[in-house]
Structure formats: structure tokens, C-alpha cells
Amino acid sequence: MAIFILILCCLSAVLGAIYIYLSWNFNFWKKRGVAGPEPKLILGTIPCIIKKNRNLAFELQDLYEKYKKTGERFIGVFMTRNPQILVIDPLLAREVMVTNFKCFRGNEQTLWVNRKLEEVSTMNPFMNSGSIWKELRSDVIGGLSPQRIKQAYPIALEICKKLTNYVKAHSQKSDGKIEVKSLCYKYTIEIISDFVWGVNADALNIDEPPNQMLKMARKLVDDSFMKIGLHYLWGLAPPIFRTLFAGRFYPIETDNFYTKVQKDAVEMRLRNKTDRSDFLNYLIQLQEKKFISHMNMVGHSATVLLDGFETAATVMAHTLYFLANNQTSQNKLREEIMANLDKNGCISYDVLVELPYLEQCINETLRLITLISVATRICSEETTLENRKGHKVKIEPGMVVHIPTYSFHNDPEVYPKPGDYTPERFDNGRAKELNQKGHFFPFGDGPRICAGMKLGQLEAKAGIVEILKNFYVKKADNYERFIDPASFLLGLCGDIFLEFESIQK
Secondary structure, three states, X not given: OHHHHHHHHHHHHHHHHHHHHHHXXXXXXXXXXXXXXXXXXXOEOOOHHHHOOOOHHHHHHHHHHHXXXXXXXXXXXXXXXXXXXXXXXXXXXXXXXXXXXXXXXXXXXXXOXXXXXXXXXXXXXXXXXXXXXXXXXXXXXXXXXXXXXXXXXXXXXXXXXXXXXXXXXXXXXXXXXXXXXXXXXXXXXXXXXXXXXXXXXXXXXXXXXXXXXXXXXXXHHHHXXXXXXXXXXXXXXXXXXXXXXXXXXXXXXXXXXXHHHHHHXXXXXXXXXXXXXXXXXXXXHHHHHHOXXXXXXXXXXXXXXXHXXXXXXXXXXXXXXXXXXXXXXXXXXXXXXXXXXXXXXXXXXXXXXXXXXHHHHHHHHHHHOOOEOOEEEEOOOXXXXXXXXXXXXXXXXXXXXXXXXXXXXXXXXXXXXXXXXXXXXXXHHHHHHHHHOOOOOEOEOHHHOOOOHHHHHHHHHHHHHHHHHHEEEXXXXXXXXXXXXXXXXXXXXXXXXXXXXXXXX
């Protein structure tokens, strides 16, 4: 009996210690006079992080709507047991990302990478901060300048021809119905492979053989996104979880694959002495100028792949989906496209990037399907944030700040009937005005704005133009689709089948 009581006491002591450890700082925000929901053991104040039963975007939107009414500029939340900030005021979001960037240079994603195990992910500026981030970003941005993208536009035009041929061939096989997510992934991997490595991915091959470039790109994206959920779980006990479950952010298989692709591409380019305005040519010049390593080149290429493959395909696929469900908008956009075709049936780069209604359609898609539903910053230098009038709170280095982009993009006071697809919301350059007020920043804002934004927009715009000038796009079913509750990048659940009908010319 005495042994049983001793065991019970020990067990109670251990459980008590665990409880104290998990809950000891739950009064963190109360001490500082900051409002926020009551945290729960393990789940914190954002239970979907652990439960995976709801998309984070909707969880934060509920908090945004509740506390916006109270006048709070930010509230205190807990990711599992860790106190963090959720911004409620859009102008405060802009302050964090833009005007007070010097105090919020850090990125939460810098915590995701195991720097002892992998080189490729540590070369991504998204995964770095400070001077390393600045140097890496400068290197990548140099290869994605507007001038270089313009010079590479013929690459996109050639891939667009493949896209049309693919759609025509598969429309005949399937009564015009095509799964549009898969279609857009094949299109963007073709462009990225050609632009980054000068390689023909052959993803839009009519015979559809197994495609290694597409397979590896999907694995890189899917495996790394899966790791993001683990990061939040590790927050319960970082030293223990990181020791027991130390792993890579990018899979070793994709690292090896892209290391070889990079090596072969450089050797072929130097052997053939090809002078081509693409990212590979830029990296070779950068290597000669700055003596960057081969792994630097692989890391920079992987960065562009991540920026230009998944995101561009997602924007393009969902824009086509919304246009198929809104024929008036589709017809209006097609009229704009047809009116700007040159004698060769193409649209020049300078005209493409300035097409107003095309821009509005893509902006409305980005508003509804905000790719990164929450932006994060880490305080890098002690500062203060004003919450309620006259109430300033000291923010110490290391504090994570969450900016609920999706909530700002779906605020009915700013966007009436936010669930409707209405491209005219962005008429007359309103996107810039909304950005200045903190209500629209689909690619982030400030110095850490997405490096591949211009490339991704070009891919999506060129692909949409190619489809709409050659096909009428229609709904293929009447199913209502919902945002995937587990996705990191927002997107509609399941396959999206659309019907493509050739335009007779």
C-alpha cells in the first residue's frame, strides 16, 4: 500500500510539474494590460494549430472580428504555451512591416530550419534574418529584376503555346473537362524549369509520361509545408522536441535532385556558351563576380522555384475558377485581352503588365484566396507598440507578431459582401490605396515583401491570357467548394474541374 501511495505521489508531482510548466506564463498578457482570449492547456488560444480541424485563417478571423469591436489595436494570444501578438489594426500591421521595420526584421520562418543538417533551405532569404537575409535577398532579387523578367518573357510565350496545345488535346479526350489545379502546376513548372535552369520539364507533354521535375517540385512544397505544423507543436517544449525530432525542412531527396540539376545545367550552359537572359545566366555571372558556392546557386534556384511554382499556379487556377463562375467578369476580361492582341495574336510584355481588368481579376482572387493568410514578424530590437490610446506596451526581442492578412482582406466594412468575386473593387488603382491603409497586401509588405512576386504575377497573367483568348471557360459541376482546413497556402479543397470550349477564329 505504501509503495502504491508513493507511486501515486510521484505521478501527481510529475503531472503537477508538467501542468505548471505548460501554464505558468498564461498571465503574461494580463500583467501587461493586454486583452485577449483565455488560453487552454496545450491548445493555447488557437486550438486549430493542434487539432487541425479548421484553417488558421478562420480562427484568426474570429478573433479579429471580436476584438475589432473593442478598439484594441492588438491582442495577446498563445501559440500552445507561447505568448505572442495578434495585430487587429491594419495601420499597426503596416507599422510593423514597413515604417518600423528596423524593430521587426525577423521572420518566424527562420525558426523552422535545421541549420546543422541542410544547406539548401538556409540559402533561402525567407528562412533568414539580419545581414544574412539582406545579402541573400539582394542576390535573388538581382535575378528577378523587372528588366530580366521582361527579357525572359519569350520563355513564357513559348510555354503558353504548349499550354494551348495541351488543353486542346485533353479537351477532346475528356469532353472538354480538365482538372485546372494540375493543369496550372504543369504550366508553372515548365516556366520555372526553363527560366531557372534552361531545362525543358516536358510537363505539358500530351502523352503525360511520369514527370520528374513536377514530382520533385510537389515533394519539395508538400513536405516542407507539412513541417510547419510540427514547428508549432515543438513550441510546447522546444529543446526536447528539437532533440527528439530533429529533421530537415527540405527533403534530402529534393536537395540531391536539385543539386544535380543545377550542376548539369551550369555545365551545359558553359559548354554550349549560350548567352540567354534567364536566372541561370544571372547565377553564373554572380558566381564569377562574388565567388558564390555551388550550394548558394542551388539555394537561390530553389528559392525561385518555391516563389514561382506553387503560388503562381494557385493564383492562376483559382482565377480561372472564379471567372468560370462569373461569366460577366470573364467576358469583360476577354474583351480587354482581344483588344490588345498584336498582329501575331500575342500581347507584349509592357501591355500585359498594365492590363487594368486583368490586374483587378488577379487582385480579387488574391483577396479571396489570400495565399499566406497570416504574415509573421519577430521583434529584433526592443520597441513599444501603442494598444489603446495612451497605453503603450514594451515589446522585447524574440516576440512573434502575427498579422491576419486574410482577416483584413475579408473585412465587410472595407469590402462589402466579401465572399463575392467582384474585380471592380480594385478599379482605378484602388489596390495601392488599400495597401497604404493596411487593407491589402497579398504578398506581404515592406522590405520583406515576396521576392518572386513579379515573376509569379507574370506567369499567372500570361497563362490566363493564353487560356481566355483561346477558350471559353465554364463550370463543370455545381459543387460548392471550401478552403482546405489543413493547408498552409490557402486554396479550395479537392480537384477543380472546368470545361474548356475552343473559340472559333
